[in-house]
Amino acid sequence: MATTTPVLPKLVGQRVKRREDPRLIQGLASYVDDIKVAGMQYLAFKRSDVAHGRITRIDTTAAAAMDGVEAVFTGAQIAEIVPPMPIGTPFPSPAHHAVAVDVVRYAGEPVAVVVARDRYVARDAADAIVVSYERLPAVVDLEQAMTGKPAVIHKDFANNLAVALVPGGTGVGADYSVDDTAINKAFAAAEVVISQRMVNQRLAPTAIEGRGVLAHYEPGRGTMTIWSSTQNPHILRTMIAAMNGLGQDQVRAIAPEVGGGFGAKINIYGEEYVAAAISKKLGVPIKWVEDRSEAFVATTHGRDILGYIDLAAKRDGTVLGLKLRLIADIGAYNMLLTAAIPTLTMLMANATYNIPAIRVTLTEVFTNKTPTDAYRGAGRPEATYFVERAMDMLARELNMDPADLRRKNFIQPYQFPFATQMGAVYDSGDYEKCMDLALKNAKWKELKAERDAAKAKGRLVGIGMAMYVEVCGLGPSSSLPTGGWEHSGVTIERDGRITATTGASPHGQGNETTFGQMLADQFGVPLEHVTILHGDTSIVKQGIGTFGSRSQAVGGTALHLAGGKVKAKMAKFAAALLEANEDDLVFENGRVFVKGAPASGKSFAEVAAYAYVPVPLPPGLEPGLSDEAFFEPANNTYPFGCHISMLEIDRETGEPKLLKLIAVDDAGNLINPLIVEGQIHGGLAQGIGQAMIEEVVYNSDGQLVTGSFMDYAIPRAIDFPRFELDFTCTPTPVNPLGAKGVGEAGTLGSTPCIVAAAVDALSEFGVKHIDMMLRPEKLWRIIHGGKS
Amino acid sequence: MISTAFEYQRANSLDEAIKKLQETGGRGKLLAGGHSLVPLMKLRMSEPGILIDIARIPGLAGIREKDGKIEIFAATVHHDVASSALLAEKCPVVAETAGEIGDPQVRNRGTLGGSLAHSDPSADYPAVMLAVDAEIHLKGPKGWRIVKASDFFQDLFTVDLAADEIIGGVQFAAVKSAGYAKLHQRASGYAIVGVAAALDVKGGVITSARLGLTGAGSHATRMTNVEKALAGQPLSAKTIEAAAKIAGEGIKHVNADIHASEEYRRAMIPVFTKRALEKAMARS
Amino acid sequence: MAQISITVNGKVRKADVEPRLLLTHFLREQLNLTGTHLGCDTSQCGACTVLIDGRSAKSCTIFAVQADGAAVTTIEGLAKDGQLHALQTAFWEEHGLQCGYCTPGMILSAVDLLQKNPKPSEQQIREGISGNYCRCTGYQHIVNAVQRAARG
Structure with missing residues (x-):
């Protein structure tokens, strides 16, 4: 054996070029629309061209008669197989059907669905559906909407208030009791007050890859596989299972290569529910891929929040108090996290300053527009901007x-x-x-x-x-309805290579590289010997997903912890093999050895092989090198x-x-x-x-x-x-x-x-x-x- | 997005294309680069029953100098116009304008003839065709016909081109002291206001001027009041400043959309007139 | 249906196609060359960029029938004999991509740019890729990549 082995550099902190890139720069990656399943049919949605109206008639006969059309469903027919869509926030919310049943509430809301042999026929058939509406006044202006004018969009939500008023800040109790003493004192002492109405305008997230879904229900097995351009396949699995009467063990959700998300691919959308339900009903694979024109109306928008801000200060610049009245235009419906996004604006109203008294109130309002939800920053850019x-x-x-x-x-x-x-x-x-x-x-x-x-x-x-x-790094489970942990699994294979999984499913963040760097350092092996798997719920046992800048802080930590568990076990095998104390062992340069004596050690692969054919089996150990960890951050x-x-x-x-x-x-x-x-x-x-x-x-x-x-x-x-x-x-x-x-x-x-x-x-x-x-x-x- | 179905035909000569246009009785539409038409078809805002592809007609693309005039054939793509050495030397404003259209890929496919025939109210080419006083050569069942650019653009998406006629190309006298300036619509890149100005200068005096305006109204137009104000004046910053001030006066209908109100557009006409004239002066 | 013959990445491909079939869909669905992506309906985003007879073009704005007889290069055809194209290498080295969806079109636009102008300034690079949207990178690393490839 050579006496000098090359020293593997420490990779964490280094500008390591990405391991994801070879497939991406050669056109060899698979995004959802690149995946084909034999026999799959295509969906196209007929969408409302009015912002607010009652559907008086839908004529699908011409569409249904077209060559290549498999089926046509109206909203009422979809409602039989897709229950109203759940949301992920604790606020009261009106029923939201994946396909409108009687009233449309934003331009672009689906009103019927076509299933056809290819996307061209599907588009033709959707265009051939004729829908008549009794037009209702469109609610567009946010502050007018709050007066219930020109119409009330959801009957149980007077004045279009989705969230009437939530107070927060100094003097507000856990029961939302409000004590104004401190904030009044701050403003009474003010030598200067800045007051301004500010608009944080509505934005379209526009990932360059639109959304897309491929649902494949296999009647013989009773299982569903669903590929979707999503930031969180595990949440998708949970929702698809619940909405289709399946167990989570019967649904496999896969986020293949995902072409950007920016928050808009957290939500589980009606198109995903519809594709899954139709696949289950018809027993055929169903694909739907969004056009850009659809994306502008059908994918959630971001921001759209009005702030009335008052800042009290002394003339020397000492800030005494801050009042911020927030009014969010959430569009026509609550989506998965819609109602929660502006609460993050509330949370961050303190900004970087030591402000003695702050009062924030939040009101959320329905309008006849595309629903809003997370968009990169999700609530925090709004707070930063206002303050x-x-x-x-x-x-x-x-x-x-x-x-x-x-x-x-x-x-x-x-x-x-x-x-x-x-x-x-x-x-x-x-x-x-x-x-x-x-x-x-x-x-x-x-x-x-x-x-x-x-x-x-x-x-x-x-x-x-x-x-x-x-x-x-969202966040403790108390702050997220999905749970706020992340999961990782680490396996040392029999040949000493490492396979790891992460529930933080990336869409451009480079986790295959950064997580690989971490494990390579942790185990002292070459980066090329580490594979990071993600995005498939049948491979990745559990997970939450990638949003809120959490994949490194939470997902990376879960990986680090899982790696630590496996390493501890591997050290026991190595200790037995080397007849050494496990605490004295060093993992470096692809070897495991007693500190100070690298030549005396064993190669990483030899220790791994021993763990899988443990003759003799060290006392108290099971064979194998595989473990997992959930990391729940305290904050x-x-x-x-x-x-x-x-x-x-x-x-x-x-x-x-x-x-x-x-x-x-x-x-x-x-x-x-x-x-x-x-x-x-x-x-x-x-x-x-x-x-x-x-x-x-x-x-x-x-x-x-x-x-x-x-x-x-x-x-x-x-x-x-x-x-x-x-x-x-x-x-x-x-x-x-x-x-x-x-x-x-x-x-x-x-x-x-x-x-x-x-x-x-x-x-x-x-x-x-x-x-x-x-x-x-x-x-x-x-x-x-x-x-x- | 996907267009409605259509029948595809290909023409190998202008005469064949004209014959096909006649045969289709108005249902046929010409296709060259397709960069005006295909996006509209995909959005189903245009649903032609028959497309007649003229992109491969021999001799329908190219730029040349003939009898002291510049000739650009209809199927010449914007990139070739923008990068033409001949134009750079003799009539840079045309190359400059072509280089302002769309983006590199669009310029690799979009054609002069397509842009002129489509006559988008905010397209760049019409303005410069007006400024160089181009003759547009059209061929129909009865042969060739020549239309002045100033007569060609008639209304919103409407030009002097019969259903059975084809644009063969344009011809114009080269003018060096000419420039194009535009206010970009920040999403599409189209002109909110675009002005092409061409000056004939002799001994430091503007003998005549031609200005084409796009983006402001339903179609590109000449700004004759500015032209008159410039004619006979010494070429100077002062002359330009004074003449540009009246640009847009008397225009009845000016467009308004989310990108620019009528008032703003009106205000931009003198601004970009001045800028185009400044470029023209710099090239004189 | 119309008969077409297109040389794609050096190989002649004959097919009967519906006239309205977009070149993008022909490449993706019929030839399974899924590296060419679709990102918009209006010829803005450039994700569908391929080279047609050596020039960058938006394949979502071209019917396959229009490309009959042409030579098309897609991202899959850029590497030669297992060697990445200089721009592919440069995008990798400079971290010129994140989600990767715009990348094939972006690289092919850069190929066209460097053919026309082998030593572009930073401004010329930014203009040269102005027909391609990237929502992830803010373009800076893409510019760096094109500069690296131009340096050779």
């Missing part, structure tokens, strides 16, 4: 540097864990350090001078900054950051152009900085998109005007400057990895810092706030009409 905009306005009012104002009010490092007025317990943080690094990287002083010089030349250049803190994690931007507005046209974006993020320990940077970039892109170009628009009839990429803009490469990233590292004590989560971070700081820059650019016109997005015409009006 940071108000802080920026306060800084302007006080003529203070926005960084100085923040510095004066930060929660201090020694105060962690910090219990907020909103009931969160921030795990760890050093906000000032993070901000200072951002200011340094941005050359804040020089940036201001640059802006001033540009302004002196008549250019409309502005700079803005924002802090954020978000709640990630969420609270990553944070500081974003700074510079923006120029064309004086003649109002067109904004982003010149610089500097971000410093703190997500605790990073497993793979390359992947983390990618996550930040992507989040920034969506945040910048929201701030500058994205907005779902409905007309007064409730018709979606931005129904395609011809009218709904998402960012292109030309819309961005090169982002400048950096990191501070404040590990979390919540999990042994010290990792906080990073998937959504970019969407938080970017929106308020860009709007702040726009306001700064237009300060000469006296504007104090501009609602997103920064539509050129809106900015032009400020410049040329002095109106906001």
Whole structure:
């Protein structure tokens, strides 16, 4: 044997290129529409073209008579096989049928379903269905909707209130009793109060892969396999089983390659229930794949929340109190997590500041629009936006540097864990350090001078900054109806290779790489010897899914714990084999040996082989090397950051152009900085998109005007400057990895810092706030009409 | 999305295509690059019964100089126009405009003839065709016919082109001092307002000017009031500034949508007129 | 039905197709070349990008019959003799993809770009891929990848 073996590098913390990529860059990956099952039929949905109406007649005869059409179902017929869809929040909710039975409540709501031999015939047949409606007034304007006008959408929900009013913050008891003493005192002591109505507009998540499902019920076995472009196959399995009268053991849910989710693929949708139920009824495999035009109406939207904010402060910049009245437009129905998303806005209203008194109230309202649900950030960007905009306005009012104002009010490092007025317990943080690094990287002083010089030349250049803190690593089971743990299994195979499973089913996050890095380090084996499996409930025993920036913090920890259990057992086998004490063993370079004596050890594969043919079997041990772990975090994690931007507005046209974006993020320990940077970039892109170009628009009839990429803009490469990233590292004590989560971070700081820059650019016109997005015409009006 | 079913035919000459158009009695639609038509068909906003593919008709694509004039054949794709060395040298505004259409893939497939025949109210090409005073060459059962660009664009998606006629190409005198400027609709990339300006300059004086405007109304139009204001004036920033101010005056109908109100669009006409003229001046 | 013959990744493929069959669906459904994706209905997103006679094109806006007689290159045909194309390698090295759905179209657009302009500036790269949407990466790593491939 060679005396020198190559040293395997430690991989955690390294910029390891992704193991997922070879299949993806060669077109060899399988997304749901790439999967075929012999005999499968295609679904197409006939969708409502009115926003609110009573179905008076559906004529399916022409469709049913078409060559290649297998079956046609109306809403009433679907209702016989698909019960009303369940939601995942404890709020009262109206019945929601997968296919409308009598009343349609948003344009795009399904009213009938076609099953046909291919997608072309299915589309033709859906078009051949004729539906008549008695039109009802469309409820479009949020604040008008709250008065019950022009119509009440669900009869048991007076004034269209899905959630009438939930109070939170200082003086609010667990029983929602309200004591106003502290908040009144704060505002009575105020020397300055900032008050502003702010709109956090509706967005379309638009993963480039739309949704899709393939359901295959096998009557002979009585089992269902369902492939879906989902973020959480285990939740899908639970729901499909329950809705079809099957046991969870009889349903196999598979998330194949998933082409982006951004929160919109958490929900279990009507199309999934319908495909499964029809497959079970007809005994044939059923596929449905969403068109982009459908996606704009049929996949949940994000944000759409109105905030009335009041910020009380002393003239020296000390913030005394914050009031925030939230009104969320949730669209026509509650989806899986719809009602819960704005509660995260409530939770994070404390932002990064030590605010003595906070009062937040939340109202959720039905309108005749596509339902909302999670969209990257899900509630936290809204909170960040409202509070940071108000802080920026306060800084302007006080003529203070926005960084100085923040510095004066930060929660201090020694105060962690910090219990907020909103009931969160921030795990760890050093906000000032993070901000200072951002200011340094941005050359804040020089940036201001640059802006001033540009302004002196008549250019409309502005700079803005924002802090954020978000709640990630969701979360303790008390905070999630699904349970808040994550699961992992680790098996050392007989040849010493490692197979691991994770319930955190990724859709671009790179878990096959990061989790592989962790196990390779944990066992001292090459990365190539580790395989990470995910996305198939028949392989991955249990799981919750990937959302809320939880896959590393919760899923990664479960993996680490499962690996630790197996390693402990493997050490016992190795100890027996090497006649050594298991506590003295080292796993390194593909070998297991007694510390200080690498040559004396055994190869990793030899120890593994012994564990499977244990002759003799060490006392007290079972054969084999396989174990699993559930990790239940004691708390969420609270990553944070500081974003700074510079923006120029064309004086003649109002067109904004982003010149610089500097971000410093703190997500605790990073497993793979390359992947983390990618996550930040992507989040920034969506945040910048929201701030500058994205907005779902409905007309007064409730018709979606931005129904395609011809009218709904998402960012292109030309819309961005090169982002400048950096990191501070404040590990979390919540999990042994010290990792906080990073998937959504970019969407938080970017929106308020860009709007702040726009306001700064237009300060000469006296504007104090501009609602997103920064539509050129809106900015032009400020410049040329002095109106906001 | 999937279009409705249609019958597909291919024509190998203009005459054959014309014959097929006649035979189909109005149900036939020409298909070249398809980048105006196919998206509409997929959304089922256009449901032609028969498509006649003219993309392979020999000699229907290309750019050349003939008798002192530039000729661009109808099936020439935008990319070839945008990257034409001939145009870059002799008439850069046309290449510049082609380069502003869509994105690289669209420019690799979309054709000049298709864009002109479709006449989207916010398409780029019509503006520049007006500015270079292009002659549009049409062939029908009775032979060739020439229509001035200023007569060709008539109304919303409506041009002077009979159901049995085909655009063969365009011809125009090269003009170097010309420019195109547009306000991009940020989702589609189409022009909210687009202005192409061409100046004939002699001894530092603008002898005549032509300006084409797209995006603002139902179809692209000339801005004759600006043209008149420029004619006979010395070519200078001051002249441009003054003339651009009246751009758009007198236009009765101006479009409005979520991307730009009528008021904003109207305000953008002088802005982009000035910018187009500045580009033209820089090239003089 | 119409008879077509298209050379796909160097191999002649003959078929009888419905005229309205999109080239994307022909590649995906009939040839099982599922690396070409569909992301929108309106020729914006570029996920369906392939090379037709060497030029990038959106295969969702082209009927298969229109490609009759043409040579089509899809993502599956880019690697040669088991060697990844320089752009494929560069996307891998630079982490130019996350969910991977836009990646085949993005890479093929970059192939077209580098054919036309082997040494593009960053701005030219951003313009060159402006017909391709990516919702995951914010494009920065994609730009890095194209720069790496251009460096050779």
